[in-house]
Amino acid sequence: MHGCDKEKLSASLMNALTAESVKILAARPMGKCGSALISFESSRPPRVIKYWGTLRKVIPFKITSFVCYRCHGPGHKQDICPKAVAVCPTCGTVHPETPDECPNKAKPFCAYCNEGGHLATDPKRPKQEAFNRQANTTSKGRSRIRNSEWRLTETKSHQRTRKSSCTSSSLARSTSLKETTEVSQDGTCTSAARKATISHMPSNTITPCQGEIYQELQELALEENQAERDYASTMRHIQKQISELQKSLETVKSQFANQAKERKQRPLVWQRRGTIAERVGPHRDA
Structure with a gap:
């Protein structure tokens, strides 16, 4: 959720948020730009949420890229970095000094580009596009790092294991799908069939295929x-x-009925004008 008052985003944020159909589990400010990160009980968040009685649009939060702040490489977080010690972003080496106190400031070196002349955090380095592509691939799955090349790798044994499990499981899954899927007359899968199919496919036994x-x-x-x-x-x-x-129509009908009843109860006055007797309304004194 964006567009909130930065001064009001505090520990009382949960009291200010209300959702109609979904339970709010947690909420906290995100950065200093007036945004809030909200966790819902359901995997499908609502479209709008009330913030101090005002409707606000809910935007799903998605992690688009991973960059490690220990080795300054793409594709993984700091907690799963293969390097045990932090690498200096200025010179690309390991030393006890902080990056601001780097002894090699005069000779910057980028470990990803494997060349000098710029820092590892420089957004204008020559291989920045390749760096961004490798960092964005982790939104589909965590990558494995091999040495300092920062490439997605997969061992041959893992590939053989995945192929064998995929082949054996795909046959069993196809049989289960045929037995549980119901097709309607127009050729579309019904809601009951989809739910039955999902119930027969536990998440802990799902293969990559x-x-x-x-x-x-x-x-x-x-x-x-x-x-x-x-x-x-x-x-x-x-x-x-x-x-x-319907209530409004009944009210109008009762009003018309009362007016008609009042008209019938009014006294009639007969006046003779010349030779013609005319029926007029109630007599009024001039």
Whole structure:
């Protein structure tokens, strides 16, 4: 959530936030730009949330890249860095001094580019585009680092194990999908079939081959549940409006009936004008 008052973002942030259909687990300020990081109980956050009674748009938070602040390489965090000691971002070596007190300030060296003339944190270095690409790949899965080349690696034994498990599990999953999936007359998979399929696919036994299918089924089920909730909310709103219109119509009918009753109870005065007798309203003195 963005656009909040920086001075009001404090420990009482939980008291200021209210959500209608989802429970709020935690909330904390994020940086000093007036943004808040909110954790919900559901995996699908609401579209809007109330902040001190004002509706605010909820934007999903996604980690787009990982950069290690120990070795200054892309693709992993500091807690899983393969290097035991911190590398100086100025000279690319290990020394007890802080980066501000680096003894090699006159000779900066970047370990990623493997060349001197710039720091490891310089955004204008020659290989910055490749650095960003490797850092962004961790949004799809954590990478493994090999020496100082900062490349995604995978051992042959791991590849063989994944292929064998993928082959054996894919046959079992395909049989389970055929047995549990129900197809309607128009050829689309029903909601009950999708839910049954997901229930037969535990998350702890999903292989990489079936991971994408399992994720798509989960997303379809979540979207359908959200659509059902939106439809139910819209129908309740429409029924409420219909009941209000019916009440207004009954009020108008009763008013017309009372006016007609009052007109019938008024006295009639007959006046003769020439030779024609006319029926007029109540007599009024001039």
